[in-house]
Structure formats: C-alpha cells, structure tokens
Amino acid sequence: MPMDYDFLSLDYDITRKVNIDTVKSILSKADIVQNSNILDFGCGTGNYTCAIRELTKANVYGVEPSDGMRQKAIEKNKEIEFKKGDHSIIPFEDSFFDLIYMTDVIHHVPDIGLMFAEFYRTLKTGGLVCILTESHKQIENRFWSSYFPATVAVEKKRYPDISVIISTAEKHGFILDENINSDTEQHFNISEEFIGLVENKGYSMFRLIDKDDFSRGLKLLKKDYENNVIVSSNHGETFLWLKKV
C-alpha cells in the first residue's frame, strides 16, 4: 500500500530532521565542485537538498512525486528547483547529473529497475549514485524491532535487500563502487524525541502494523523510557555507491 505523502507532509518535519552524519557521508565520497549537478531523488520536504546546497553551493535539484512534500521543500529554499517526478520519469535531460542520491526512499519505489534506467539516462558517464537504505539484517537489529516485532516482516517486504539492489543496478549498466555500513554497538536511554516520533508514527512502518501491535509496543517502550532502561543495539544503515560506466 503506497503511503499518502501529501497527508504525511503536514507533520513530516516535526519528527524528521537532517542527520548531519548522513550529509557528511554523502559529501565525503562525492567529488563535488560548484558547477556539479546533484539530484536529491525523492527529496521529500527538501531537508537534505537544502543542507547539501548550503554546504556545497553546487547546483542541487530535487525530484519528488508528492505535491504536499514538494511544496514544503519549495518554501524552504526558493533558489532550488524542485520538480515533480518519480522512478518512472526524472524530468531532466540525458547525461545531466554528476551525482544522484536518495535517503530513505528506495523502499517506496515500486520498480527499482525503471528507477535505475532513469538514473542511467540522466547521469553523466562516471557519475555516482548514493543510496541510503537498510539491509534486512539492519532492519532486524533496529532496537525498536523488539518492541514492535511486527514491523520486521513488514519492512523486509518493502525494503529490497542489498544484493537485490546491486544486481538490479548492474543489469542497468552500473558497477558497485562501495558498500559501506555504519553499524555500531550502542547502549543508550530511550529519548523523549524518539517517543514523540513513534507516537506521531513518524516512520511509515508504524502505519502498516496492526493497531494492537502498535499500542502494545508503545506501552512497553514508554515503560522502559520512564524506568531509564538502557537499551543496546548494533544498528546502522547502508550507503551503497554505484557508478555509471
């Protein structure tokens, strides 16, 4: 079931912010200069588009299917061109981009083959794609998976696993440049911010599980938050770097 991002756009920025480590990871590998053309694919409300434009002063563009999300992005920075588009049509000429990146988007794309064909068409030869996603193992290792076990199956169904992403990209002319994961062992208290994110269903998976499973998980999570329980996790994300050859 596709998410209604026009509706979700109303509250999206309350719970979802730029992660500066993600920005640094994207910028540390890509060789960006001021006249580089960069695409934020599935840019949502433009959080990463604006941050990367601010830091690099390069030509950063956003493509986003939801009018609601795109409108929020336009309001944030009038100098950035935010266009309507999706995995089936990226409204730019051939061989235009030096870098296409996507953060938290691939699990919403119904046909990643079509998406890679569009990436191939619009990227320059030697251009890079950066996909920020999570492997199936990383989904299992999310600390909240133990509070909301039903999310694991839901998420594995939505997220293409890393080997599937790589083999689909290879079929469309890309080579794997690097597969980096940020898994780290962590021990921490549950934050008030995270409780708010869950209550607002700030991750779309919470809208896809049974109401009772959600309520049960939230109750346990709040109890551990109130008791200052230390939770442990070895969770991270995957940055997949692919090159057009």
Ligand SMILES: C[S@@+](CC[C@H](N)C(=O)[O-])C[C@H]1O[C@@H](n2cnc3c(N)ncnc32)[C@H](O)[C@@H]1O
């Ligand atoms: C979780 S949000 C991430 C937004 C933004 N990238 C960020 O990190 O804040 C997922 C975004 O993917 C967009 N999306 C959904 N289906 C898409 C598709 N087929 N092609 C491109 N973007 C899509 C949604 O409209 C939504 O804005």
